[in-house]
Amino acid sequence: MDRSSEIREFLRTRRARITPEQAGLTPHAGARRVPGLRREEVAQLAGVSVDYYIRLERGRTHGVSEAVLEAVARALQLDDTERAHLFDLAQLGTGRPRRRRPLAPQRVRPALYRALDALNVPAVVQxxxxxILAANRLGYALFADFESRPHRERNFARFVFLDEAALSLYTDWEKAARDTVAGLRLYAGRHADDPQLTELIGELSLHSDAFRRLWADHDVRAHTTGTKRLHHPLVGDLTLDYVVLAAEDDPEQSLAIYTPEPASASAEALWILASWTSDRATGARTPEQTRNPPG
Structure with a gap:
């Protein structure tokens, strides 16, 4: 991934979404040739020269100060996640990608495996x-049996964009797809030199028109809490709240836990799914035979 191009497109798409009125500026008379803010308007809001901002938007970040990046972030009304992404892309103080050691393979600690098994709700380690590094039995049953797939295919973005099952699983697939791309973009800002990331983006771009469209938006988002609305092929509609917890010894390894509202239809459906996954191991009952959870 070309970092200069990434900076250019990120800043361009951020200023395109803000009107002069939203930025507190009086718009110039006559038709505007660009959506959102012009470069000179961003420079005015940030308190830098137009030439300086143009150099920044072209990816020439050598010697750029933290104060300037902060001013540009305020001018473009970036949220905390977008601001951090801008700093990652700018590689503050260098103007070139930092030398990194090769990324070591990630391993799930035995204690985390035990924690997964102890949870009676879906949980996934990403x-x-x-x-997808690991999941408990209910986590695999909720989304896909990643454990049975080749290691290369145990990836959530590949599932969302390349597996037809995802289209029917998500009640709002477009939102799920947009959130997936925004999370992948955030990772790309920190690891643009990751060859496996380059391979993944290339594969998704080649096989998914939707991915190419959403990737071009340059949106970034950190997923820590939220709600998933699913239509599971076995138990029907599910509304699950989720929380994402980072592993203390590996910030790029997280545990996502999905819970239903107590005593809700989703809680009953999840109990049925849990009963079915348990029964699969013993060759016992199917969902149709487990319609009444314990009181």
Whole structure:
């Protein structure tokens, strides 16, 4: 990934979404040739020269100060996640990608495996590039049986964009797809030199028109809490709240836990799914035979 191009497109798409009125400026008379703010308007808001801002938007970040990046972030009304992404892209103080050691393979600690098994709700451990590192039995049953797939295919972005099952699983697939791309973009800002990321983006771009469209938006988003609305092929509609917890010894490894509202239809459906996954191991009942959870 070309970092200069990434900076250019990120800043261009951020200023395109803000009107002069939203930025507190009086718009110039006559038709505007660009959507959103002009470069000179961003420079005015940030308190820098137009030439300086143009150099920054072209990816020439050598010697750029933290104060200037902060001013540009305020001018473009970036949220905390977008601001951090801008700093990652700018590679503050260098103007060139930092030399990094090769990324070591990620491993799930035995204690985390035990924690997964102890949870009676779906839980998934996700790593770099949205790779699925582990899940409990209910986590696999909720989304996909990643454990049975080749290691290369144990990836959430590949599932969302390349597996037809995802289209029917997500009640709002477009939102799920947009959130997935925004999370992958955030990772890309920190690891643009990751060859496996380059391979993943290339594969998704080649096979998915939707991915190419959403990737071009340059949106970034950190997923820590939220709600998933699913239509599971076995138990029907599910509304699950989720929380994402970072592993203390590996910030790029996170545990996502999905919970239903107590005593809700989703809680009953999840109990049925849990009963079915348990029964699969013993060859017992199917969802149709487990319609009444314990009181």
């Amino acid at each position: 790593g770099r590039r949205m790779d």
